[in-house]
Every structure is written in structure tokens, then in C-alpha cells.
Amino acid sequence: MDFQDDAAEFSSEDVDTIVKNAITGCLTDVMYNPKKELQPLNKPYKYIITCIIMQKNGAGVNTCASMVWDTTKDNFCQVPWENQNMHCIVTVYGCAVHIDNANELES
Template identity: 25%
Template sequence: MSAEVEETAPQQQQHENTYLIRPNFQHKFKPAEVKEIIHEVVKEELDGKDYDGEQVAEWVQNIGNNTKAKLKAMGYDRYKFVVQVVIGEQRGEGVKMGCRCFWDSDTDNYAQDIFMNKSMFCVVAAFGIFFY
């Protein structure tokens, strides 16, 4: 007695090649809109709070995840996002930050916002890189 076993391959989603090397104007990363999103997310998370070294790791993760989720919800097709969050204690000392990227200035861009109160500062930068 032999039983035939029919193997089925997992179905893969098929996409047609679009050959787009530039996003449409409507789908281009808009730094002004992204800055507003960053501002809202940071304000929701940090408004009314004082610096707490034990809570900072959680705040940083929440700000980064919420910012990235809202960017994805904006419908920027074929963009990859990198969100960088830095929170530090206000002690009257200076802080310098910088970044360098190798990207296409026609399609890729970034936005940043700064939050400060009497006890802490927060700098958030969101980078949108078009995926060819």
C-alpha cells in the first residue's frame, strides 16, 4: 500500500518590476512633515518628566520605535528608516553631535528635532533612504 504525498511549495508573493530609480514627488521624504512627527512623539514621551538615568533606556526605545512606526504609516514606499535618539542630563556642559552618510541627495533626506527642559535634552534624527 503506497500513499502519494503531494508536496506544495510555499507560495511566494510576486511583485512586478517597476524599475523606479526615483520616488514620485508625493512619495518623497519630506523633512518638514517628519520633523513635526518627531516633535509630537518626543513631547508625548518626555513632557513633564525630569531626567532619570534608570528610565532613559526605556524612553529612548519608545521614542525610536514610535517615530519609526509613524514614519512607516505615512506611506513612504521603498524607503528605509534609521532613527537615532540621544537623551542626556542638563548639567550646563556642551554636547556636540555629528553624522556622515553616503546617500543620494535627490532621494534621501533626514529631519531632526531637539527637546530641552530644565533637567534633560533629547535629540532625535530620522533618516529616510530610498531603496532602489
Template identity: 35%
Template sequence: MEDDTAFDGLAEDDLMDDAEVDTMVRESIVAAIGDNQFAHNKIDSWSNNIVEGCLKRLAAMNKPFKYIVTTNLTQKAGAGLHAASCARWNEKTDGKLTVQWENNTMIVLVTVYWLAV
């Protein structure tokens, strides 16, 4: 009989799938921003809606993880946008994914971290 808990107590089905997380993040961004153009007065609302949408979708997966979602939203103005992060965790179960989405007036970076509980 094969061991279902080969990943530090988690079954393989409990592990996160990067492609699934990427899709959830993109769906949350599109739901929040749609085809709107950059508007400074909407940044707070869009940012909150993106992270809340991501967290709702992640929680609906019912996986044994805690989640952290961050977002950076900036106007496209020819300047560069750089982001970095570092963590010390269990490489077998924990992880992160950063999604970059853009339209012709803005760039959105969303990073999702998941930590096994």
C-alpha cells in the same frame, strides 16, 4: 503630460516633508517623556519609546523608504552636547533631520534618516 517620477523614480508625493517629520518626532518625544523630569532609571525606556514611536509614525506614512532613528538623551548639567553624522546617498531622495527637544532637566536629540528603496 508632466512626469510624476522626476525624483529618481519617486513621485513628488512620495518625497519626505521635513516639517512633517519634525512634527512626528516631537509628538513621539512628548508621548514618551511627557512633562517628566530627568530620571536616570527611565532613560532606556524613554529612548526605546521615542525611537519606536518615530518608526511607527514613519511607517504609517506608507512611503518607499527605509528608516533609521537614533536618539541621545542627556541630563542638563551645564555641559555641552555635540553630535555629528555623515552619509553618502542620493541627495534627491534620501535625507535626514535632527530634532532637539528640551525641558528644564534634559536634552533630547533625535535624528531620522530616510533612504529610498
């Protein structure tokens, strides 16, 4: 296979169009709702959520993360899921909102 021709170049425009079509197909007519399932926990955390969805075709998938945080309060949960056609890995990072010195900040 000859990778020297223009057809082998990464086309941001083509990828942009495909991604926009996928987003529109999934999110059109869906209302944003800030009150999600994690919020009722009433914990003083900011949540960061990532999701990897990959076709199941025999290829492997590995994920890793490196965090610099308060190991006594912050944590994460990783949930793998799969069916006959796809792998899905959802990771939720919980970063504690530190308000220990709120009175000092107001002074």
C-alpha cells in the same frame, strides 16, 4: 586623583548590568509594535532613528553625521528637545528603497 588603581578602570560588567537594568525598567511589559507613526506615510524608505538623551548640567553636546547617499531622494530630519532636566536629540534618516530595476533583477 590617582587613575592607576583598579577602581579607575572601565568595567564592562558594571556598565552591562546598569544598561540591562535601565532597559528592563523602561521596556518590561511593553509590546513591540512595528506599525509606528512613520509607516502610514507610505513612502518607499528605510528609516534609521537615533536618539541622544543627556542630563542638563551645563555641559555642551554636539552631534554630527556624514552620509554617502542619493542626495535627490535620501534625507534626514533632526529634532532637538529639552526641558529643565535633560536634552534630547532625535535624528531620523530616510534612505530610499531603490526598486527602479526590479524587472531586470527578476530576469
